[in-house]
Amino acid sequence: MRKIGVLTSGGDAPGMNAGVRAVVRAAIYRGLEVVGIRRGYAGLLDGDFKPMALESVGDIIQRGGTCLYTARCLEFLTEDGQRRGYQRLIDADVDGLVVFGGDGSFRGAQKLHNLGIKTIGVPSTIDNDIGACDANIGFDTAVQTAIEAIDKIRDTATSHERTYVIEVMGRSAGHIALSAGLAGGAESVLIPEVPYKLEDVVAKLQRGVARGKKHSIIIVAEGAGHGGEIGRYIEEHTGFDTRVTVLGHVQRGGAPSATDRVLASRLGAHSVELLVQGVSGHMAATQHGELTSVPFDEVFQSDRKPDKAVYELADILSI
Known part of the structure; x- marks a missing residue:
């Protein structure tokens, strides 16, 4: 292992920058070269590479978003696109690749692994829907952002004696809604995993x-x-004065929480260690607080569901 590439793919998540910083500095500490691949798999196909030095990742640990940018890339879903991406890495003498993202990003990483590039995925999505690990980078910050908004909305709801419906992100997963609903003292929490x-x-x-x-x-x-x-x-059906707030992409932005910075730093450095050890086709993860790795095939088969006991607690406390 002489040169490592790193990219961020899919939706951005607070903490990605902390993770990229950890990859770059852990790799340089080990005497490896690092290249950043901008705009995810789209940038990989375009050859949008830049050498990363220690100063490249200075002053980013506290920033949201991703300094490497991100983009969707339909072309990389094709076999031709995957082979072109593989060749880009070979031509750049990249021996291993760290991919920050979610399910779709990991599937792309697995394709490169199958073609012969050593790859490690790092779970990074505010949806928290990647299983086989304790948590996904960005989730803690997104929940905190939602809570701050809920607390402020409750102030005006109290003043005007109104009912507020607050829609939060999460795609097809209810993790943000459940955590924010319990922490915010919501009267009802509606998530896709539980019929209502x-x-x-x-x-x-x-x-x-x-x-x-x-x-x-x-x-x-x-x-x-x-x-x-x-x-x-x-x-x-009630005649109550009701207002609706859709929090939207505000939940993606903002400085990452300390929890997300620590998680991203640990997983980013661990991904470098895994590549040096020859591990490939795995996700870097923490399980019960301990660093480990999980084969992509197991990750894809895992199904992270909101904790039923937490959902029931939220319902009990809202009587």
Whole structure:
């Protein structure tokens, strides 16, 4: 192992920069060369490489987003695109590749592994839907961002005696909604993993009003329903003054939390160690707090679901 490439792919996640920094500095510490590949797999196909030195990653650990940029690349889904990417790495004398991203990014990394490039994936998605590990980089920050917004919305909900429906991100996973809903004291949390009936949500709101409750917060994961439609249903069936807020991409941005910075630093450095050891086709991960690696095939078969006990606790505490 003489030269390592690093790229960020798919949706950006707070902490990616901390991870890239760790890869670069851990590799240089070991006497390896590092090249950054800008704009993910699209940049790989375009040969958008830049040498990375210690100063290349200075003053980025606290920044959100990704200094290497990211992009979707449909061409890399094709066999021809994958072979072109492989050849780009061979021509640049890159012996190993670290890929920060989610499921789609890992599948691309596995294709390169199958072609002969040593690859390691680092789980980086605010959705927290990559399994076989304790957590995904960016999730903790995204939840904290959502909580800050929920707390502020609750202030105005209290002042105006309103019901607020707050839609959070997560694609088809309800992790952000559940964590933010429990921490934010929401009256109802709607996630795609648990079936729900809007009439039950309405009944719960009405019970609260009957005992003197002046405002309510409903958290809905984007994969569980459209916030606007849920808000209209509630208002039509209760007559309560109801507002809807879609937090959207604000949850992707901002300085990463200390938790995400530490996780990204550990996993980034560990990915270099794995490549040096000859490991390939694996995801760097923590399990029960300990560093390990998991074959991509096992990662793809894993299914991270929100903790049922946490969901039930959120429901109990919102009576």
